[in-house]
Amino acid sequence: MPAPIIRTRGLTKRFGDFTAVDDLSIEVTPGTIFAFLGANGSGKSTTIRMLIGLLKPTAGTVEVDGVDVIARPRRVRDHIGYMGQKVSLYQGLTLRENVEFYAGLYALAGKELEDRWGALRERFALGEAEAEKPEDLPAGIRQRAGLALATLHRPRVLFLDEPTAGVDVRSRGLFWDLIQDEAGAGVTVFVTTHFLEEVEYCDWAAFIDAGRLIANATPEALRQRYSDGYRVDVAVPDAARTAVAATLGPVGETAATPEGFTLRVPALDPPVLAALDRLVATGARLDIRQPAMTDVFRRVLTERAA
Amino acid sequence: MSAPLIRLRRLEKRYGRRRALAGIDLTIDERQIVGVVGPDGAGKTTLLRALAGLLVVDAEEATVLGTDLRGDVTELKAHIGYVPQSFSLHRDLTVDENLRFTARLHRLAEAEFVRRKTELLARTGLAPFADRTAGQLSGGMKQKLAIANALVAAPALLVLDEPTAGVDVVARAEIWTMLVQARTDALVVLSTSYLDEAAACDRLIYLEAGRVRAAGTPAELRAAVSSALYRAWGDDVRAIARAARALPYVQAARATGRFVRVEVHGAPEPARVLRDLEALPGAAVRLVEPLPVDMESTLLALSSP
Structure with a gap:
């Protein structure tokens, strides 16, 4: 440094x-x-x-x-x-x-x-x-x-x-x-x-x-400190569900949704990105929600006020 | 069917030889939050001042709350709350005194004033500061007081x-909540440079060079632009951004946190864009995803020459 x-x-x-x-x-x-x-x-x-x-x-x-x-x-x-x-x-x-x-x-x-x-x-x-x-x-x-x-x-x-x-x-x-x-x-x-x-x-x-x-x-x-982390909504064709589950590996918390599942991860570091890229290769569609800086700083200020 | 709240046809405002507003057509029928957006110098402030009855204007038709802007607007102004860009309340009066002063100008009865004031102070969180002079308030509190002051006489139009x-x-979120509440009783027209606020408006008016270039709900404006948006994730985002800018159809590429935001113009095949971005020379891209067009891309596309 x-x-x-x-x-x-x-x-x-x-x-x-x-x-x-x-x-x-x-x-x-x-x-x-x-x-x-x-x-x-x-x-x-x-x-x-x-x-x-x-x-x-x-x-x-x-x-x-x-x-x-x-x-x-x-x-x-x-x-x-x-x-x-x-x-x-x-x-x-x-x-x-x-x-x-x-x-x-x-x-x-x-x-x-x-x-x-x-x-x-x-x-x-x-x-x-x-x-x-x-x-x-x-x-x-x-x-x-x-x-x-x-x-x-x-x-x-x-x-x-x-x-x-x-x-x-x-x-x-x-x-x-x-x-x-x-x-x-x-x-x-x-x-x-x-x-x-x-x-x-x-x-x-x-x-x-x-x-x-x-x-x-x-x-x-x-x-990472002032938000609930990244949320990735994954839409998977029915036929591909088993293949996708095998592909993902243990990268974060998942919860089932009607279209597929939602993945929550604190950070999108290289292993997670690699796993997501493998998902795309199986035909899944991703919607990655990154916490907005506006919300991050709102949390910084409210935590300080509390 | 009742008369529209605002109806403008070929509204013009000249300053010497310069036309700040060069023929505005605009009809607003119902109470909502209308955002006026557009580049610097497009005429946003002039339009807002015209709507507030503060300017002498030319037009084929220009009515606000049923009153002709080209005639006597004295009565109209009693129904408009206007909050200008710079703080213009009395700094040496307290919060309470400022509100009382405005209420007296509007000849509000004491009981009605007290009822409105109590409600507005509670809504703005200014109640504990009622006896503080306006000059001693923080920037956010000053702005909340200015809005409370504009609302004290229960206007039908808030500009x-x-x-x-x-x-x-935090104060910005509180102010937005106030405006959403005000929408129940008033038409709210505002200008903003913040993308999240523009996206939260019910309707947007995009001004450019004194004219309405586009108007509609945020979703309608998004649907009308021909850009596409992609995110490319990787380790060296600045290198990815530089490499992406070299692609012929890329309009803008900027390192944004852990990814690069890529604005694409001219409708190239999505498969081609994905392939090109995955294989950028000299920059390891780990994942590319297409995104729905957001407010930033929409405004960027609207401002394209």
Whole structure:
């Protein structure tokens, strides 16, 4: 396991009597997508502001890509890209002019800039948007442009604060393809979202409530802990019942149904998938019900309240 | 047969030269939950504001609860509850005072107000917070108060613009329960970006560029799109997604937990899709299953150029 690229220990921020972030300790593995979740006002944005060196914590430590963010808040900025809920493109400037402005901040110029921006423009499908001003672009394209600019200087860590808020389902999908590609290329992505189905696109999920960490695991581990597991409805032709029963093997609990049977398993690990694949080969039809992340997090919150 | 609750023919709303609504045709006959969905900038908020009687509009016909939107809507507004996108109650008044203030605007008798308030506070779980100022409520509670406030005068039409945006998942479920209860006495029209909420509406209106591109029950919209959906299970889901995207008929493929969601366009033979996905180069697929088209695929297909 590589050393974490983001690490906080006991991170705390108080504003007067109000504790916005309370003793938060998290670790993020390099090259992964880390979903940071919680309702409005739960402390997400305050945490991000501390991670990127914009806000000094009341207590605790923060390290991002080897930089002690509290001691050297400016130093971390070359290592990170940030995109907020309101994309920080300058209105009145065209996208291309925005690119040149941001490139100037990172001393990127000449052929190096042309190569880098040319590649991003192609990958993010921004060619037609280049001469437009951000205020004239649809929200989905504006978000993509924001992400392109946040990655212009090849940061090792990307902080994305609700990047898909107010964006339609098609643009949300394209956006996540790009985020997964970035992670595939080794970039670490720290992302917040209110769309819990998007947690499925991430490698890890941390959930905070009233500034405290209440869940911190892979999405699959959370699903196992906070749901009744997978349900597989198997429809079997009458003639094939005996053959199917012999094929399945002892992978989980089964219960007979008029069409065949229902199988319950805590996880769809390789042996279970292999068994299900053998079932399909015998002519059975499967309907796999995976517990929805919305229900998983509803259970996280209600168990905490209880 | 009674008059429809909403009847719009060629409804338009212009802002300068831009047409935010470019000819909306819509008839709603009975109380239900109607979801207005569609891409950003499609005109959802404008349509909701028009239905709430807040805009001057052009139309061949535009009646809401039997009142012409092109005439005097003062009386109509007494029968509409409107919850805008941003919280717009009085932050320095308590929960109780906010509701009382609205009740007075509607000239509700004290006994009727107390009865409605008690019921709404119980239904929303806000009763223990009746004396807290609205500004001190959490995001979810603020939103529940805004809806309770819109319901206090027992409207016949409840219009809500993204009522659950930014609210936690528990409060979101509670708000949905409130809307399902409100449906008994009122037509509920709302916009939402959440797929599970869109799927739970009785009827959906898909807007695009100021026009109704599709309308019907969620099941009708699902049946009308020509996409197909598959799940491919395997160990390295991101590698599977990349390989699947290279297939000519695959519109989208995304690593989603333990499987890859594959959207297919152009109706290739299912047997061919299954075969291709089982044999993706460089990615071990353990199991492929065809799935019924869900709300995500439906909206994705509707938004296709």
